[in-house]
Amino acid sequence: MKDILDITLRLGNVSLVLGVRRDEEATLREAAKQVNHAWDGFAKRFNDKKPPEIMAMVALLFAKGYVTATETNAETAGFLAQFENELDELLLSDSNLIHP
Numbered sequence: 001m002k003d004i005l006d007i008t009l010r011l012g013n014v015s016l017v018l019g020v021r022r023d024e025e026a027t028l029r030e031a032a033k034q035v036n037h038a039w040d041g042f043a044k045r046f047n048d049k050k051p052p053e054i055m056a057m058v059a060l061l062f063a064k065g066y067v068t069a070t071e072t073n074a075e076t077a078g079f080l081a082q083f084e085n086e087l088d089e090l091l092l093s094d095s096n097l098i099h100p
Contacts, residue, residue, distance in 0.1 A: 012039040013051045
């Protein structure tokens, strides 16, 4: 079985032919679907804009989502690290009570 698939994706008004790993195909197709959904929405809302401007708006939308997700993940990791430290302290203090 071939590990690399040749697929064609439409992004806005551009078609791309890509060689992708089989396990990436579904993710890339979903990503293209989301890009096209945003493209269609911006194209209808801003029908006076040229395709490069619309694609720039789509790129900014997804970049904002990426930055927001990255910040949220960092906050979550910090919260979990603090929680783990507090839990360790509680467990250690309990073990000192049980085993003097």
